[in-house]
Amino acid sequence: MPSHYYDRPEPTLTDAYYTAAWNDLATERPVGMAEGYIPRSKVKQYGIDDLGLSGDQLDFFIRVIRRADDLYLSSKSSESSDPKMLDEVSVKDGAGMRSLLHRLAAPKGGGDRFVKRAKPKGET
Template sequence: MEWSYWRAFRELSTERPGGLTTGPIPWSAIEKYAERKPGLNPDTFLLLMREMDDVYLFHQTNEKPSSR
């Protein structure tokens, strides 16, 4: 399988803390993932994963069905 940012994001999403609310992907998980990809700029990867995660979390918060 080919590596992609989307695949990385999906894999890293499994590292989210559990609980009642969806939290961000831990920095340590993103850093560890970046270390395993030779040639990948860790700072750029962190920035990109954070941007993707922000959009994901925004939609998780704002697209919940209303309970009536």
């Protein structure tokens, strides 16, 4: 693990509140050719039904979740073009964990470490 992983501050209750909500709502994300945004209707319904929010509190909750979702999807789209992807993913993100593990398992300098290489002539 990178050293900065161990130096992270403890999350606040507010961080935990929104992170838990976003993780719950991520199951509502449409998946097709690529991941889509969590539907606003699902975020709103979650805020009303599960959290008992209304009015300005509900509007603020929707904005926070939408912003988190924007950041998540923009980081996912930049992963394919940025070779220095983030080394941190949620343990609930199966695809992200697989991607991280494959990157960590890859040899320095590229290539596929699981491809059986031919031995040089003269070696047995």
